[in-house]
Amino acid sequence: QVQLVESGGGLVQAGGSLRLSCAASGRSFSGDAMGWFRQAPGKEREFVAVINWSGTMRSYANTVKGRFTISRDNAKNTVYLQMNSLKPEDTAVYYCAADISSRMVPTSPASMDYWGKGTLVTVSL
Secondary structure: OOEEEEEOOEEEEOOOOEEEEEEEEOOOOOOOEEEEEEEOOOOOOEEEEEEOOOOOOEEEOOOOOOOEEEEEEOOOOEEEEEEOOOOHHHOEEEEEEEEOOOOOOOOOHHHOOEEOOOEEEEEEO
């Protein structure tokens, strides 16, 4: 059974940092693009960041560029999202996802084949 399990969410003050992790099991994603998306209450799920299979290509939403960094450890089948300078508008459920048909950096939720259940990030003033 393929699973993506996110962790590292929580409550943080504005300006603070969090590091999210996504551990995959059931298959190796070392050859696949993996990304992070988020969904705030009452809003659609949106792209945050994506990394290609080798870690040589990354793409970020403009809203997080310069503050968030995506990385991966293929030996651990894990992808990370380092979030710095957090803002209240970053509050959302953050989801990890994998696209098994792309070796590039897809940014559409519709491209993703596997999803985690999400981890809540709350940023207070």
